[in-house]
Amino acid sequence: MNNKPKCQYISPDGHSCQEIDMGSGYCFWHDAKFDKSGLELSQKLERYAKKGGLLQGLELKRANLEGLNLVKFNDHNGYDLSYSNFYRANLHGAHLFNSTIKNASLMKADLRDANLHCCKLENTNILGVKLNATRIDNLVLGDKLLQENQAIEATKQKNYEEAQDLYLQSEEIYRLLRKGAEQQGLFEMAGKYTYSELRMRHAQYPKYSKKRMVSSFIDMLCGYGEKPENVIRFSLGMILLCALCYFVLGINYNDETIRIDTSATFEDNLHAMFNCFYFSVVTFTTLGYGDITPVGITRLIATIEAFIGSFSLALFVVVFVKRMTR
Template sequence: MGEAPPGRCGFEMLAADVHSHEILDSDSLREAVESNRVAVCRRETVDGSERCRWHTDELGESGGEVLEVDHDRPLVLDGAELSGFEFRDEQSLGEARLRFADLSTADLSGVDLSGVDLSGADLLGADLSKANLDFADLSGADLPEANLSEANLSSANLSDVGLLGADLSEANLEFLDLSNKDLSNANLSRAFLPNTDLSEADLTGADLSEADLFDADLPEADLTGADLSEADLARADLSEVDLARADLSEVDLARADLSEADLSSADLSEADLARADLSEVDLARADLSEADLARADLSGALLRKVDLSGADLSYGDLSAVQAADAELRDATLERADLSKADIFDADLTGAALYGAILADIRLNANTKFGDHYTGENDTIERATWTLRQIEQLSRESALPERVTEAVVERKTRRRRHHWKEGNYLSWLRNAGFGLLTKYGESPGRVVGLSIGTILVSAGLFQHTGIRDTTSGGEVISFALQNTTAANLVGKSLYLSTVTFTILGYGDLQPVGRGQLVATVESFFGALLMALLVFVLGRRATR
């Protein structure tokens, strides 16, 4: 190590071939001194000081003073006292060395610091807004509460940098390694962070609104309380990240990896999650209304009480999801895989289910279906297919009432379609079948119609007359008033019953117009008994 001649500064600096990360403590510095790896400043001293103007602590604010830079030889200001120094806008420092310099509260806004060595520098509260720090070495620098808004930090070395509370809004942080960094409460709104490594970083309370995090690496980062509204997280790796209660509304998470992340109670409304990996993610009570989840992988995810109303889940993998009490009203689930899903108490009213895989689904009586494909442009084929699937699932889950509802709805849709298409004969056949048997689902309706037919026919027989062959062929009726009311009612009911059941013992016979009544009743009796056998047999085979 050389000594400074009289009248020269003599401030000891690390030699050019010593990297600042090598000087970890006083012992490291002593070794550097002993091995002649420390240089001295040979600048002229200022009046009243033993140091040059750059190494005295009496410099103060410069009022925009320009540092004279010889671009043939780097400016060396290691350890310089530049606290509060105001650099002139757009000034270039070439490849200057400012290692361990005191730049606290200095104004470096707009300054070209590309390639500058600022390792170990104190930049507490410094203004670096719009500064160009491309390829700058900031390792070990202290930057808490520094203003780095709109600064270019692309490819800068930020190892061991303190950024607590720093303002990085609109800054260019592309390709940086920010893993394990403490960025809590940092302002990163509209920051440019594609391909940046933020794994295990502390981002609690950070403002990442509208930030570009395309393909960023964020596994195990702490984003508790972070604002990610309208951020671009497409293709980002967010595996195992804690995003509980996070605001991710309208965020672009297309193709992002969110596997095993905690998104419970998070707001993901209208978010783009197309093709995202959400396997085994905790989404309990999350808001995913109107979100785009087309082709997303949600296999094994916890969706209890999640709001997916209006969400697009087409072609998605929802196999084995726990979706109890989930809100899926008006969601699109066409061709999605829902095999082995638990949808106890879930609401799928109006959901589009055409082509979905619904094997081994678990549902209960409180699982809501209905209003599927009711729009003017929806096809009868999609509605019919969906209702058949609901019918089958309900049958497998021993829910006979749900089976009946699905069958009736399917047949009713088909009947309306016949009318709309002008197939009136098919419409009439379906309408009659529905009226008589509720499309084969109501034996009670058949029995009721049968009893009604017997009673109506009995009333008509009382007025048309009944011949009693057991009493000499006497005709009795209300008009003739030749018998008691009780006797007439009893005989009319007996005649109507044996006529309906086509037994016809012959002891009582209809007369006059009563013969027409008996003919019609016999026809309906044969028809309704056949229908009753059909309905009972249908229910017995389920």
């Protein structure tokens, strides 16, 4: 009967380690005070994983894990490395397909040539990781990065300086991911990371600054060049807004003024609104048939709408082509 004390580590999920206590209260794998800098632990960790050892909460700061293979074949879930510390670990060429590495730290880890396909990295610190030739397709990061959530919380606590730094870190992470995706030809993924990168930059601008307002407008208009559907929504909104202006202020058709008339029937007003909408569409698209013409102040509105329409149509083509040619 083995009466040696067991490792005291218990993961936040409630899993306890069954390894032998090294004298510090923890086993080799979960002892944060044991310096593993440079130790070649790839094969040892593989054997530990295969025998069913607890992989959550590993303390592998600066460890040499080059070529580590933790692919769990014939298992949908893969290995669970959540809550582990891989700070500055050498994971060059590591195979971590379908692994779960949630609530962990991969900060400044060397992941060059590694396989992170289908890895789940929700709430994990990946600041400063090296992603040269790293396979990151189908990477799961969650709705927000760890630093994003921390920045939002810091903003709520009115720690604006801390929030600024965290948003800057988030921007850097998205930039790394974007470059990694572009390197592998994952342009749709790169577009998503580009948008997130620019959103993090937007969050760093002072609240009522000119830069923030311009950034908000560009985001609304085209999603920083990544969302053609935003251009469509903006265009439809502009057309409807101008149509309402024409309906209230009046436009000319066959020497008659078309506008809202409280004394007219609902059907007549509906017909007038339809004509205003039609005029707004042909003005926005710069077709200009000439059957309906603006009068008075609506001339200025029509001029502005035509200018915005020309710009919006050109913008849509650019954004759409950019999206479709990836």
